[in-house]
Amino acid sequence: MAEKTEKTDLHALHHSMAHILATAVQELFPDVKFGVGPVIENGFYYDFDLPEAITADDLGRIEAKMREVVKADYSFERQELPIEEATNYFEQRQQPYKVELLRDLKTHGTTVAKDIDREQLGVEDVAKVTTVTLYASGPFTDLCRGGHLERTGQAGAFKLTKVSGAYWRGQADNPQMQRVYGVAFETKAELDKYMQQVEEAEKRDHRKLGRELDLFTFSDLVGAGLPLYTPRGTVLIDALKGALRQIGRKHDMLPVSIPHLAKLELYKLSGHAEKFEAELFRVKSHYNQEFILKPVNCPHHTQIYAAKPRSYRDLPLRYVEQTMQYRDEKPGQIGGLQRTRGFTVDDGHIFCRVDQIEQEAGTLVEIITEFYQALGLWDDHWVSLSLRDPSTPDAYIGEASDWDAAEQMLAEVCKKHNLEAKPMEGEAALYGPKIDFMFKDALGRQTQLATVQLDFAMPKRFGLTYQDKDGTEKPPVMIHRAILGSFERFIMLLIEHYAGNFPLWLAPEQVRLATVNDDEAVLARAREMRTVLKDADIRVELDDSAESVGKKIRAASLAKVPYTIVVGEKEAAGTEVSPRIRSDLGQSEPKLPFDKFAAKIKLEVADRAARSSL
RNA sequence: GCCGACGUAGCUCAACGGUAGAGCAACAGUUUUGUAAACUGUAGGUUGCGGGUUCAAUUCCUGUCGUCGGCUCCA
Numbered sequence: 001m002a003e004k005t006e007k008t009d010l011h012a013l014h015h016s017m018a019h020i021l022a023t024a025v026q027e028l029f030p031d032v033k034f035g036v037g038p039v040i041e042n043g044f045y046y047d048f049d050l051p052e053a054i055t056a057d058d059l060g061r062i063e064a065k066m067r068e069v070v071k072a073d074y075s076f077e078r079q080e081l082p083i084e085e086a087t088n089y090f091e092q093r094q095q096p097y098k099v100e101l102l103r104d105l106k107t108h109g110t111t112v113a114k115d116i117d118r119e120q121l122g123v124e125d126v127a128k129v130t131t132v133t134l135y136a137s138g139p140f141t142d143l144c145r146g147g148h149l150e151r152t153g154q155a156g157a158f159k160l161t162k163v164s165g166a167y168w169r170g171q172a173d174n175p176q177m178q179r180v181y182g183v184a185f186e187t188k189a190e191l192d193k194y195m196q197q198v199e200e201a202e203k204r205d206h207r208k209l210g211r212e213l214d215l216f217t218f219s220d221l222v223g224a225g226l227p228l229y230t231p232r233g234t235v236l237i238d239a240l241k242g243a244l245r246q247i248g249r250k251h252d253m254l255p256v257s258i259p260h261l262a263k264l265e266l267y268k269l270s271g272h273a274e275k276f277e278a279e280l281f282r283v284k285s286h287y288n289q290e291f292i293l294k295p296v297n298c299p300h301h302t303q304i305y306a307a308k309p310r311s312y313r314d315l316p317l318r319y320v321e322q323t324m325q326y327r328d329e330k331p332g333q334i335g336g337l338q339r340t341r342g343f344t345v346d347d348g349h350i351f352c353r354v355d356q357i358e359q360e361a362g363t364l365v366e367i368i369t370e371f372y373q374a375l376g377l378w379d380d381h382w383v384s385l386s387l388r389d390p391s392t393p394d395a396y397i398g399e400a401s402d403w404d405a406a407e408q409m410l411a412e413v414c415k416k417h418n419l420e421a422k423p424m425e426g427e428a429a430l431y432g433p434k435i436d437f438m439f440k441d442a443l444g445r446q447t448q449l450a451t452v453q454l455d456f457a458m459p460k461r462f463g464l465t466y467q468d469k470d471g472t473e474k475p476p477v478m479i480h481r482a483i484l485g486s487f488e489r490f491i492m493l494l495i496e497h498y499a500g501n502f503p504l505w506l507a508p509e510q511v512r513l514a515t516v517n518d519d520e521a522v523l524a525r526a527r528e529m530r531t532v533l534k535d536a537d538i539r540v541e542l543d544d545s546a547e548s549v550g551k552k553i554r555a556a557s558l559a560k561v562p563y564t565i566v567v568g569e570k571e572a573a574g575t576e577v578s579p580r581i582r583s584d585l586g587q588s589e590p591k592l593p594f595d596k597f598a599a600k601i602k603l604e605v606a607d608r609a610a611r612s613s614l
Numbered sequence: 615g616c617c618g619a620c621g622u623a624g625c626u627c628a629a630c631g632g633u634a635g636a637g638c639a640a641c642a643g644u645u646u647u648g649u650a651a652a653c654u655g656u657a658g659g660u661u662g663c664g665g666g667u668u669c670a671a672u673u674c675c676u677g678u679c680g681u682c683g684g685c686u687c688c689a
Contacts, residue, residue: 053618054618056618056683161683163618163619164617164685165616165684165685166617166684166685167617171686172615172616172685172686177685178617179685181683211624212625218681220662223680224679224680270689272689278687295689325689327689329687329688330615330686331680332615332616332686332687333685333686334681335681335683339688430689431689480689514649516647517646517647518647519646546645547652548645548648548652549648550648550649550650551647551650551651552649552650553649553650554649555650555651556649557649557650558650566648566649578648578649580649588649
């Protein structure tokens, strides 16, 4: 109970802060036209339409003005008005966006509701709206449902964090407004703690660690959004592919290989050409043909299925592959490994009968759950049951009855496997509904990784069939699925989750040998150790540079190598070593014979890899 | 794509309308080191790229490429 009260208070604080922000902006920019100002996680924002852009430098001024508003200690005064009167009020004050919200409220009983708008409404029950509420705090009055502090003086510690453009009501053809973001807490200590957390999170940013740990890079010459994996980064990819291979073998998945482009006609037939025209990379042949760099793999896979007649007894057929796909993403949305123009999906398509869907989708959900749990990534996830947007039927291919059935089946799978999936209208794929597994990056941004998608449409478009028991030809169902999602995003998540401290089986370098001096016997022993470890398939590097031991230890530590062994006269003379263990992996080991160490590491690597590919 | 910010050595950063500097990294020499940074030196930059303004541009303007924060999109 206590927790609930606290949450409500924080909500009121954030909500009130949005008003205080708007008040300050009104004082500084009297011509401002107000948009909406909802509460978000840890804070709030408010959208403003201004003739000139608010810059980061203005935030300090606005903050100072906000402190004045707080100090003035205005009370939040509630006022209930007939909707017409409220409309007049905002019309007189030349607030066209508020007027628009009220007009929609009046004509449709709702704004074209997105969550953001609901937040801003002055009513609880949008269906029967005749009156709305306004809240005034000193010189500023806003259309608002309420849920405030009593006075501006009760505001806690706050900070404006960023400013950006944002389309009015989230639609790209609407005017763009200035969105000012802020965070707020009850106490200064909590705010400081939060700011410190943000700082810590920035240290785990995969873009920073990717460079520091030498995992991947980008080149202006190669092009934006086209990741280049270094040898160390490729170790990660190979280790993950190994885990996927094991999963595939266990569950009778069939690896296939396809070329990276195909004729435009393929994507016309699949429906991708029309819907994703702007994101296709076009490749012109000299011989009067146009090709497309594959943006998805499903159409290719349908053609492997179509290569020969199929019987009901052949199904399910589970094709899998891990190759790069290409999408010409808009420049503004490319960033790090989170959104790239070339990305490697651990893609798979299951062709099955309707009566096999539940089993197949269920198994996939189990595989995904176990895989992410084994890696410790499961705690911070949520599941989206991604459904079609009923208001835009033209955005999808396939028949409504198939969609109804598919959506219901996936909902049942979610329920059966206790996924606590959130139904998300409008998040479906072109061809069917999905179960998407969502995760957060270091900075709290959502990203989709694993997915299970049901598709009745594409097999029909490609005329795929199988011969059923009764001799009739029927279209198979296609299940599109990915466990990792893309290697790019998955590696992003791994880097940020582990802050670069990869588990042993994933670590690009597992053991580093550091020599104490360049004595012949010491060098010889170090090389011998390297050979033993390499023969045991352990990834080992030898640092025999002319640096001090302290410096070598530091270097190994910064490279986040799990085990470091110092090799000097003692090791050259005897058999024992004292491995230094990366702090997150446990206590430093006592002395042990080197052979035992090597055997132990080998076992540990195999064991951990096995657990990650359940 | 849209709004805004930014682009100086491999990295982190400094400087300035008068053709750039530090630390770390690299390289060389000295040191031969026992668990988180030895010492000295050397080299490294058409200041992302192109155009313009100017006696003079890295600095100002502009285009472009790229990066960052959001918005929109995401098969």
